[in-house]
Amino acid sequence: MENDLKKKPDEELLQRSRKGDAGAFKELVRRYEAKVAATVIGMVGRNDEADDIGQETFIRFYNALNSFRGDSSIGTYITRIAMNLSLNALRRRERRRFLFKSIDTENELQEPAAENGAGRFEQSEILRSAMQRLSPKYRAVVTLRLAQGYSTEETARMLRIPVGTVLSRLQRAQKKLQTLLRAYKEDF
Amino acid sequence: MDPNLYNLLLRSFDSKLRESDQRRLDDGLASSEDLRRARNDIATLRRRLGEMKEPSFKPFFAERVVQRLGRVESSLMEQYLSVFRSVAIGAAVLVIICGAYNISRDNSVSFDSALGFPHQTLEQILALEPPLE
Numbered sequence: 001m002e003n004d005l006k007k008k009p010d011e012e013l014l015q016r017s018r019k020g021d022a023g024a025f026k027e028l029v030r031r032y033e034a035k036v037a038a039t040v041i042g043m044v045g046r047n048d049e050a051d052d053i054g055q056e057t058f059i060r061f062y063n064a065l066n067s068f069r070g071d072s073s074i075g076t077y078i079t080r081i082a083m084n085l086s087l088n089a090l091r092r093r094e095r096r097r098f099l100f101k102s103i104d105t106e107n108e109l110q111e112p113a114a115e116n117g118a119g120r121f122e123q124s125e126i127l128r129s130a131m132q133r134l135s136p137k138y139r140a141v142v143t144l145r146l147a148q149g150y151s152t153e154e155t156a157r158m159l160r161i162p163v164g165t166v167l168s169r170l171q172r173a174q175k176k177l178q179t180l181l182r183a184y185k186e187d188f
Numbered sequence: 189m190d191p192n193l194y195n196l197l198l199r200s201f202d203s204k205l206r207e208s209d210q211r212r213l214d215d216g217l218a219s220s221e222d223l224r225r226a227r228n229d230i231a232t233l234r235r236r237l238g239e240m241k242e243p244s245f246k247p248f249f250a251e252r253v254v255q256r257l258g259r260v261e262s263s264l265m266e267q268y269l270s271v272f273r274s275v276a277i278g279a280a281v282l283v284i285i286c287g288a289y290n291i292s293r294d295n296s297v298s299f300d301s302a303l304g305f306p307h308q309t310l311e312q313i314l315a316l317e318p319p320l321e
Contacts, residue, residue, distance in 0.1 A: 022254050029250040034242050041243040051252075054245050058253045059260060124241040145202070146237040152202050163203075171198040174230060181233070 010074055018065050028074070029058050035075050035148070036082045042143035043086035044093075045132050053089055057082040079148070080158045083140060090136045130180040138173035141166055189222045197227055201234060 005013065005027040016024035033054070040053045060081050061068075068077060131139055131147075144155040145166065152170075156163045193216040196209055205213065216223050287302040294301035301307075 022257070025257070026250045026254050029253050033245060033249050037243050037245050046243060051245050051249070054249065055253050055256050059257055062257055122241070123236060127236060127240055128243070142237065146234055147240055149238060167199060167202055170202055171195060174198055174233065177233060178229060 011070075014065065014068070014074070017062070025062060032058075032075060032078050035079055038148055039079050039082040039143060040086050042128070042131060042147055043083070043136070043139055044089050045128070049089060053082065053085045056085055060085070076150075076154065076158065079144070079150075083144070083158060087136055087140065126181070127177075130177055133180055134173055134176055138169050138176065141169045142173045142177070145170060189220065189226065190216065193220070193223060194226060197223060198230065201230060 005023055008016075008024070008027070010028070010031070013024045013028050017028060036054050036057050037050075040050045040057070044050050044053060057078060061078055064081075068074075072080075131142055134142065140159055141155055144150045144158060145152060150158065152163055152166050156166045159166070193213060196205060196213045196216075199205065200210070200213060217227065286304075290304040291297055291302050
């Protein structure tokens with residue numbers, strides 16, 4: 001049964017999900033899980049909150065199934081939900097940080113976690129860690145444009161900002177990333 | 189390194205530059221070793237970002253989503269039921285109060301008086317005669 005669903009096109013899975021077919025919706029979740037993970041983990045980091053936001057993204061998508069008209073692709077639509085939820089979570093985090101400043105500042109300055117016992121950091125982890133040091137608005141454009149490969153126009157549409165703003169944020173984000181990554185010059 | 193040229197260089201990766209800007213950048217790249225190095229660094233950074241290992245959620249993510257969806261739906265159903273229950277109880281109490289009021293006004297205990305029907309025969313209604321007291 002699950003193997004059958006794997007071969008079905010998105011459109012059919014959507015129709016079946018609208019009729020309450022949990023299996024069809026589960027297959028859609030499997031198909032777009034990686035995309036959502038890339039957005040959410042890119043934005044909030046790898047933690048339990050990311051998993052929660054990922055789940056919430058698909059629940060929002062499920063609730064919007066009937067109003068989803070297919071003006072954009074499912075991937076773009078879900079990524080937009082994931083990005084909005086991630087930005088909301090970061091705003092909440094910012095408010096918490098304001099209340100418990102000393103604790104969070106300590107966390108922010110942590111070095112990236114070592115990938116293995118030998119203490120050698122994997123490049124992806126270093127990059128991800130550097131991205132976490134960018135402010136959310138810069139992190140959002142880097143995640144969408146550079147990590148996920150959306151065009152500048154798509155990135156602008158998803159974030160509801162002008163293309164010019166995307167370009168200037170990308171410029172600043174790349175400068176900041178290069179500064180942050182200077183410590184790992186051999187790898188980058 | 190000229191910061192304006194560096195900004196042009198960064199921008200050139202994401203948008204098409206105006207002809208004059210492109211020419212300035214090309215000239216800068218031809219003459220500046222630093223700018224060429226910066227171009228390579230940016231290109232490497234962007235390539236590495238694009239090639240980043242795809243992150244993933246914890247195992248059985250899809251199952252957890254469907255499970256949570258089930259919980260959300262059943263809690264929604266419970267909310268509907270609880271709203272329906274309170275509205276139904278309120279309506280029943282209102283009907284009983286109205287019935288009791290009608291009976292007390294009519295001084296007779298019958299279904300008709302509880303519902304507030306006038307004691308008239310069909311003939312009286314059709315003849316439009318004043319009702320009997």
